[in-house]
Amino acid sequence: MIQLTLGIDIGGTNTVFGLLDKEGNLKYNSSLPTNSEKPINELLKKIQLDIQNYVNATSETIEIVGIGVGAPNSNYYSGMLENPPNLKWGSINLKQVIGDMWRLPSAITNDANAAALGEMYYGAAKKMKNFVEITLGTGLGSGIIVDGKLVYGNDGFAGEMGHVTVKRGGRKCGCGRNGCLETYASATGIRNTVFELLANTRNQSPLRNITFSELTAKKIYEAAVKGDFIALEAFRFTAKMLGEAFSNATAYLSPQAFILFGGLSSAGALLVDEVKRSMEENLLAIYKNKVQVILSQLPQGKAAILGAGALIWNELT
Amino acid sequence: MIQLTLGIDIGGTNTVFGLLDKEGNLKYNSSLPTNSEKPINELLKKIQLDIQNYVNATSETIEIVGIGVGAPNSNYYSGMLENPPNLKWGSINLKQVIGDMWRLPSAITNDANAAALGEMYYGAAKKMKNFVEITLGTGLGSGIIVDGKLVYGNDGFAGEMGHVTVKRGGRKCGCGRNGCLETYASATGIRNTVFELLANTRNQSPLRNITFSELTAKKIYEAAVKGDFIALEAFRFTAKMLGEAFSNATAYLSPQAFILFGGLSSAGALLVDEVKRSMEENLLAIYKNKVQVILSQLPQGKAAILGAGALIWNELT
Numbered sequence: 104m105i106q107l108t109l110g111i112d113i114g115g116t117n118t119v120f121g122l123l124d125k126e127g128n129l130k131y132n133s134s135l136p137t138n139s140e141k142p143i144n145e146l147l148k149k150i151q152l153d154i155q156n157y158v159n160a161t162s163e164t165i166e167i168v169g170i171g172v173g174a175p176n177s178n179y180y181s182g183m184l185e186n187p188p189n190l191k192w193g194s195i196n197l198k199q200v201i202g203d204m205w206r207l208p209s210a211i212t213n214d215a216n217a218a219a220l221g222e223m224y225y226g227a228a229k230k231m232k233n234f235v236e237i238t239l240g241t242g243l244g245s246g247i248i249v250d251g252k253l254v255y256g257n258d259g260f261a262g263e264m265g266h267v268t269v270k271r272g273g274r275k276c277g278c279g280r281n282g283c284l285e286t287y288a289s290a291t292g293i294r295n296t297v298f299e300l301l302a303n304t305r306n307q308s309p310l311r312n313i314t315f316s317e318l319t320a321k322k323i324y325e326a327a328v329k330g331d332f333i334a335l336e337a338f339r340f341t342a343k344m345l346g347e348a349f350s351n352a353t354a355y356l357s358p359q360a361f362i363l364f365g366g367l368s369s370a371g372a373l374l375v376d377e378v379k380r381s382m383e384e385n386l387l388a389i390y391k392n393k394v395q396v397i398l399s400q401l402p403q404g405k406a407a408i409l410g411a412g413a414l415i416w417n418e419l420t
Numbered sequence: 421m422i423q424l425t426l427g428i429d430i431g432g433t434n435t436v437f438g439l440l441d442k443e444g445n446l447k448y449n450s451s452l453p454t455n456s457e458k459p460i461n462e463l464l465k466k467i468q469l470d471i472q473n474y475v476n477a478t479s480e481t482i483e484i485v486g487i488g489v490g491a492p493n494s495n496y497y498s499g500m501l502e503n504p505p506n507l508k509w510g511s512i513n514l515k516q517v518i519g520d521m522w523r524l525p526s527a528i529t530n531d532a533n534a535a536a537l538g539e540m541y542y543g544a545a546k547k548m549k550n551f552v553e554i555t556l557g558t559g560l561g562s563g564i565i566v567d568g569k570l571v572y573g574n575d576g577f578a579g580e581m582g583h584v585t586v587k588r589g590g591r592k593c594g595c596g597r598n599g600c601l602e603t604y605a606s607a608t609g610i611r612n613t614v615f616e617l618l619a620n621t622r623n624q625s626p627l628r629n630i631t632f633s634e635l636t637a638k639k640i641y642e643a644a645v646k647g648d649f650i651a652l653e654a655f656r657f658t659a660k661m662l663g664e665a666f667s668n669a670t671a672y673l674s675p676q677a678f679i680l681f682g683g684l685s686s687a688g689a690l691l692v693d694e695v696k697r698s699m700e701e702n703l704l705a706i707y708k709n710k711v712q713v714i715l716s717q718l719p720q721g722k723a724a725i726l727g728a729g730a731l732i733w734n735e736l737t
Contacts, residue, residue: 254672256550256674257550257710260674260706268668280704350585354580355669355673358573389577
């Protein structure tokens with residue numbers, strides 16, 4: 104008999120899930136449309152059925168020992184999924200719903216926290232006890248590990264580094280405030296930076312032929328790889344803002360590394376080297392040449408399941 | 421027989437020390453000039469002798485079970501006192517020196533970290549597991565408690581919130597960089613603010629008759645209490661900068677409270693209410709009305725010994 108946990112990552116469009124052992128071997132994984140206009144129980148029953156079919160079909164005897172869930176705006180302490188903007192369920196006690204359905208130990212946290220645990224169990228942070236996972240997607244998420252444990256804070260909502268104010272009176276953020284880090288360092292942020300550069304410079308650029316609505320981080324990356332000045336400058340500015348933020352974060356946490364994960368981080372060296380340079384330039388002397396900036400080593404596409412699975416393995420051991 | 425720890429706080433001018441039980445009852449305390457132009461062993465031998473005289477004289481049978489030391493630029497992991505600017509010993513392994521002399525368990529950390537532990541054991545944070553202790557002296561120090569434990573980070577130097585950059589290109593800091601929080605929020609910072617205000621306003625003020633060298637935070641406080649506009653405005657600005665910094669710190673740590681300790685915090689309500697207001701105004705919505713800003717409840721003058729004693733009680737239990 105093998106013991107496995109079920110990791111579920113609930114996204115706005117799709118929900119991915121899978122079974123993994125403690126070493127992070129993914130024995131099975133699948134995905135379903137999230138369909139949040141329908142009750143969450145419908146989604147969870149489909150997952151339960153899908154998993155049961157696999158368990159019945161496989162030759163191995165499987166014991167599922169717990170369920171870990173990564174979902175936006177979700178609170179580890181209360182178990183609540185608190186009205187995430189891209190899901191239509193309002194506020195629900197997801198931990199309880201899952202407990203009622205599976206009768207197994209469960210844990211829930213946001214996707215950046217789950218990614219941080221996944222990184223520590225199965226990725227680039229295997230030997231680290233103090234690091235910060237940075238997820239660069241539409242926004243910027245963070246999961247903070249101190250002394251081998253996730254920092255949840257007093258209310259379960261610690262680690263919102265995307266909403267650290269980096270520029271007073273700066274860019275308008277989706278949170279209603281101004282100058283948050285994620286308005287500069289995220290897929291949304293780099294698009295805004297490109298449009299500022301298009302407005303304020305006279306350089307030729309293929310990006311001048313793309314509308315705001317159609318411009319993606321991927322298109323900016325492709326232009327940068329071809330040497331486009333505007334695109335390269337946008338990456339440089341994004342990296343500068345991230346590096347300055349990492350310098351400040353170090354004064355709180357003195358981590359071994361900042362680990363970049365998610366869409367924008369696929370720009371790889373284009374981002375990492377410049378972030379590191381900007382961070383070093385700004386660090387207090389005692390921290391210089393001590394803090395790494397590296398890319399996630401979680402496998403693309405499976406990272407979310409590994410993170411959610413790690414969350415519950417972390418509870419059980 | 422009663423078990424006590426020895427708490428020692430090494431300052432630039434004086435060293436205070438005392439014996440306390442686990443409940444924080446100070447059984448004995450004393451102080452000596454630090455005299456750092458002489459070898460540290462001379463100071464430690466005097467402390468040893470002083471304590472031995474007390475132990476011999478008292479009717480109680482005392483077992484000293486460990487030694488905790490708070491000292492500037494000192495590292496919990498390495499035990500090193502690393503070349504603090506106001507002490508002349510250079511870099512020494514203080515933990516080893518103390519171990520060699522007393523043959524007892526010992527621990528060392530900086531004064532802000534010791535104050536945080538003291539606050540958690542004996543002060544305003546007795547029931548808190550997530551808070552930040554802020555020491556407002558010549559500079560600004562911080563001790564961060566996450567899940568009931570001090571955050572040391574990867575290298576033992578976490579918690580330097582005084583050196584978070586709050587204004588790019590801002591005031592010159594003693595660390596060689598610009599715009600650090602402590603250049604605005606500290607005894608030094610508020611003096612600088614007063615001189616900026618004297619330069620940029622035309623208000624009458626008794627502070628116009630005090631030289632830069634002679635102006636102290638105490639004099640600014642006394643003027644503020646008498647209703648002086650410049651002094652009040654300087655406190656308001658200091659509080660605004662602190663509140664903004666606490667708002668950002670909350671996005672990392674989501675603490676239950678920020679606890680103000682040290683010289684400048686004796687301004688009390690003059691500071692606390694305005695810091696709280698500025699913090700709330702800047703907080704991300706999910707954190708609003710959750711985070712306290714309060715004053716330390718450690719007794720003036722004995723806080724440093726209690727903190728150093730708590731550090732070693734924390735190790736032993």
